Amino acid sequence: MAPQDFTYEEVGATREQGHCPPGFRPLHVRTRIGEGEEVFRRAAEAVFTWELHRAAGVGIDTTAERAAPGAEVTVTLAGLIKAPCRVVWTTEEPRRAGWAYGTLPGHPESGEESFVVDRTGDGTVWLTVTAFSRPARWYARA
Template identity: 80%
Template sequence: MSSRDFTYDAVGATREPGACPPGFRPLHVRTRIGEGEAVFRRAAEAVATWEMHRALGLTFDTEAARAAPGVEVTITVAGLLRAPCRVVWTVEEHRLAGWAYGTLSGHPESGEEAFVVDRTGDGTVWLTVSGFSRPTTWYAKAGGAATRGLQHAYARRCGTVLRRIASDSADD
């Protein structure tokens, strides 16, 4: 594990639904993925193994095969923007699976983002992307509302991609 520090103090706060430290902007996007145990298992595996993120078309660099606390990841967008992060928590339960990462120095934003798959009592499978952030670089600050819009679009795209991955496996 690197000695790089997190760029915010509330490390792990995304474990609590709706948590958003003062001075940060919240993010919460929930997408229906499908229904049933097979869809849940496939979606949970795709989130845990970075498959969902890689299917988004991002460069997702890590030496770990699965999300685990302490694992570092660097996301690169369009070959230009590098965003180093570290996994801060994971969950793997009968109806709940996922993880969150926090930003490290060199990331254009400061904050945390969680990707959690859950299966409700009626069997519906959901992906919730939640977190909190604030810009730290001049270009993230200059982006203003557009930057925020991109974050929400990214979260919605995660759900779309995961739905496709999980439904493809359910057809097998």
């Protein structure tokens, strides 16, 4: 994917945990969601099929049934704010699964956000949301 299609330059940077490009605000939230293979499998499926977003009350408009590189999605916040994005990377491994999307022109912010489920050696399943962003519209500065 051509970086010029996005509203920021460091496309794919959320793949590197802890990396936040200069001038952006970082976000890193890690939440324990359970234990075991079945919990991991269900959580990974919810992340890939947009159910994580829908369960959080976020509107999703996409033709992609599953997140995949290049898939475009418009996220609707509070029923009013349209935020166009494109999936920039995915990973599906036995103990780690997730993806990230980056902002496109028209999004109120500029940056990238990833949603990754992982299962540690003791079987604990975690959801990690990592992002970097900065306002792209006046109303996102508040």
